Amino acid sequence: MNYELNDIQKSINENFKKFCENEIKPNASILDAGDEKAVELLKNNIKKLGKLGYMGMMHEETFGGTDQDLINFAIAGEEVSKACAATFLSAGASCGLCGMPIRLFGNDKQKEKYLPGIISGDVIGSxxxxxxxxxxxxxxxxxxxxxxxxxxxxxxxxxxxxxxxxxxxxxxxxxxxxxxxxxxxxxxxxxxxxxxxxxxxxxxxxxxxxxxxxxxxxxxxxxxxxxxxxxxxxKGFIQAMQTLEYGRIGMATVSLGVAVACMDEAVKYASQRKAFGKPINRYQEISFKLADMMILTDLSRLLIYKAAWAKQMNDPEAAVLASCAKLFASEAATQIASWALQVHGGYGYIKEFPVERLYRDAKLGEIGEGTSEIQRILIARDILQKYGS
Ligand SMILES: Cc1cc2nc3c(=O)[nH]c(=O)nc-3n(C[C@H](O)[C@H](O)[C@H](O)COP(=O)(O)OP(=O)(O)OC[C@H]3O[C@@H](n4cnc5c(N)ncnc54)[C@H](O)[C@@H]3O)c2cc1C
The missing domain is CATH 2.40.110.10 (Butyryl-CoA Dehydrogenase, subunit A, domain 2)
Structure with a gap:
């Protein structure tokens, strides 16, 4: 077993990190306004991600994609969501929730009609x-x-x-x-x-x-x-459930991105902010929160990679692993967002600081693509089928 990213994965991580830091993150708070300007910026972000190749990572080359595996997509997705979770969600609804079933179940005519546009970012799906x-x-x-x-x-x-x-x-x-x-x-x-x-x-x-x-x-x-x-x-219901297996890995990934962004903000703030004559990161109450953030984000990432790997190997465990990753990463993200806001004190409560938006974004992970309760039901059912009497 090798936990190190390979050279391709490392370069995906580096390229997306750089691109998203420069092109997506600066507009995240403007998008959060949710007005007409935000809509235009979102569409533009999706087109930019199309040009970069993100929208086509899971699609066939014939239609403009690069047909990569799910782990590569998750590595790129973490960077997109870290920069702007809203952009990740809309891009994913288009190329994943809509594009993926077209890839898996569509006929040639449907693929030709929709996929090139979805992959370039010019057509938006839902x-x-x-x-x-x-x-x-x-x-x-x-x-x-x-x-x-x-x-x-x-x-x-x-x-x-x-x-x-x-x-x-x-x-x-x-x-x-x-x-x-x-x-x-x-x-x-x-x-x-x-x-x-x-x-x-x-x-x-x-x-x-x-x-x-x-x-x-x-x-x-x-x-x-x-x-x-x-x-x-x-066969539409079965197609939808199969699509949601990808969607749950996606929801886990966006939760991870939000959690890592919260951790980054908390580490930065805790090093700058002073109380009682020293940086607050010197207080154990604060630094232990940072330590727990590190562990939870790392565990989320490992579960996401494991679920993505199982899905791409057509492993029958893939569905339950996707539920585990989604459940864990989303609950970790809401916990981390809450800690990160707490580290910021009163400043975390005002819009000038990104952690305020991240705190609000984090909660959706526990609801969308099947709530936490539903994931626990699915995981429990799986355990009982295998080991219950
Ligand atoms: C921002 C956003 C974007 C979304 N995007 C999409 C989208 O693109 N496409 C789409 O189709 N849907 C989308 N959804 C819908 C989302 O998938 C649903 O909101 C979610 O599945 C929960 O359904 P519900 O809101 O009707 O809650 P309900 O099903 O009414 O659940 C209410 C509560 O009861 C709990 N509950 C329900 N049944 C059980 C049970 N058997 N045991 C224990 N607890 C239970 C739930 O966990 C929850 O806590 C989106 C939702 C949001 C908020």
Whole structure:
């Protein structure tokens, strides 16, 4: 076993660190305003990441990608999220949550239509599973797809959809056969934003990730053809669950990036700030917090690499390892963000200091892509299946 990054991984880390420090991080607090300027900056960040190759790291060369492994993607992703978590989330919703199922299940025509744009950052994708009455229990979605001649008519409401306000295309999961149940009766449809009957709600005013727009999607007699069906009819729920395995590694990665950014800010501040005549980093109460931050971020990273490695090896353990990484890294991030804010004292509570934004961003990790409670259920189920009596 070798824990050292190889030369390619080291160079990905260095390139992304430099790029994100210079190009993404300086705008992170401006994006946090969540206004029109922020939206333009976000789109620009996604295009810049497209040019750098980030959006295509997990995609085939035929469509402009570089077809790399998930560990490389996580190494790059840590740097993106460290610089700006909102940019990571929106970029990931596009090239991962929307782009990955197109890669895995789409036909050539769909890949040709969407992937080059998603990879360059010119086309923005989104993933529409959650509904007002169906979050943790995604089987409870009520969106329907009814056959009318050669067309499909979609009706329903999606909510909390990352990128919906700026997306060109959204992957919509809908029941085409309720009686067949989620495993055989849900289909995924690629719906373009200008399709009649497709509309979006006002962007939500959120606690964190304010630079990544989120809204509802309304489908009112929204008519699409068979060309919009992703992969096999009735397999949409399974496709969504497989996509979420990648998504959970992504959510773990953004949590790690936020946690490392918090640690960096806390270390810097603790070295500069003096109280009772000496830097606060000389007080054990403060330095022990820094030590714990170091351990938790390192453990998060190890779990992420392990889950990413299992996923790329098609290891049957990959799903549970993704849940473990996501659960651990997200809870570590909220703890670290809280400690980092505490290290800043009152200054951590005002917007001038990045830790205020990071503290608000950290919490989403415990909610998005399956809450912490749901991850514990999945992990416990796995243990009991293997070792329970
Ligand atoms: C900023 C943001 C971006 C998002 N982006 C997307 C996106 O792009 N696409 C998308 O489809 N969705 C997206 N989501 C939705 C997200 O995945 C859901 O919010 C999440 O799955 C939880 O669902 P819910 O909010 O309905 O909470 P609920 O399911 O109502 O859960 C409420 C609480 O009950 C707990 N709970 C529920 N069931 C159980 C149980 N069986 N046992 C114990 N506890 C339980 C939960 O853990 C939680 O604490 C996003 C959400 C946010 C906030």
């Amino acid at each position: 993933f529409g599973l959650t509904e007002p009455q169906a979050g943790s229990d995604a089987t409870a979605i009520a969106t329907t797809a009814k056959r009318k001649g050669a067309k499909w008519i979609l009706n329903g409401t999606k909510t909390f959809i990352t990128n919906a306000p700026i997306a060109d295309v959204c992957l919509i999961m809908a029941y085409n056969d309720k009686e067949a149940g989620p495993g055989a009766g849900v289909t995924a449809f690629l719906v373009d934003k200008h399709t009649p009957g497709f509309s979006i709600g006002k962007p939500f005013d959120k606690l964190g990730y304010r630079g990544s727009p989120t809204s509802e999607i309304f489908l009112e007699d929204c008519e699409v053809s068979d060309d919009a069906v992703l992969g096999e009819l009735g």
